[in-house]
Amino acid sequence: MTRCRRFASGLCVLVAGLASAVPLAAQQPPPQSGVPSPAQTNPLSTTTAPNPTPDPNRSAAPAPEQAVTPPPAGQAAPGAGSTTPATDPTRPPLVAKPAEPGDVDEVTLPAKPAAILAGKAKWEDAVPSLQKAFAQIEADLGKAGIKPAGRPLAVFTKTEDDGFEFDAMIPVAAPPAVAPASDDGLHFGTTPAGKALRFAHRGSYESIDGTYETLTAYLDAKDVVVQDRFVEEYVTDLKDGTDDALDVNIYALLK
Secondary structure, eight states, X not given: OOHHHHIIIIIHHHHXXXXXXXXXXXXXXOOOTTOOOOXXXXXXXXXXXXXXXXXXXXXXXXXXXOOOOOOOTTOOOTTOOTTSOOOOTTSOOSSSSOOOTTOEEEEEEOOOEEEEEEEEEEGGGHHHHHHHHHHHHHHHHHHHTOOBOSOOEEEEEEEOSSXXXXXXXXXXXXXXSSOOXXXXXXXXXXXXOEEEEEEEEESOGGXXXXXXXXXXXXXXXXXXXXXXXXXXXXXXXXXXXXXXXXEEEEEEEEO
């Protein structure tokens, strides 16, 4: 899986200002597991119609979701359904209401304190590199007696043909008064905040290109301008690239 090709065929263009149009009529099935996407592939059609017929019983745009206090242990989060994988209630996602595959939600991301570790990797090593970063953060937090309070996040800060740079983040209840000593560059800050569009990916990490192509087509059809960084929130643990039970929230931060 080469995510650089995903960006090269869509997201990098959007970051540069949506310079080229994406033909919405062109469709193709999402890339098969283990098969890289062509650099110039046509994006998938949007899962939400660009110009849907007005429905008097439905608002024109989804209302932003506000972060809420995590539910007590053993109690399901509001809106949780049988199709949503169970997660630790002490480590809720940024937005309480779960995402549904095929939907595009406008949400409001809260600025949560987080432990952050910067990294870089080749595209073919994306999953093990992210796993290693999250494991290191968890280990550092454990040594300092700080408990994680949210799902792991990867903020893609720079993408190139052969690799990418990222900030791995794990939310915490509150930053320590004195940051613990760290030899690996761990520091504390906040998660990305503000209005964003949320796209749900359910399936293997190797097939995530298809969701990004849908995201690209949607943003272009709606003429939406986004920030030059994208956020992946792992609602379920990132085990390996072929785990079909993986649940990822992808956030495109609005300008």
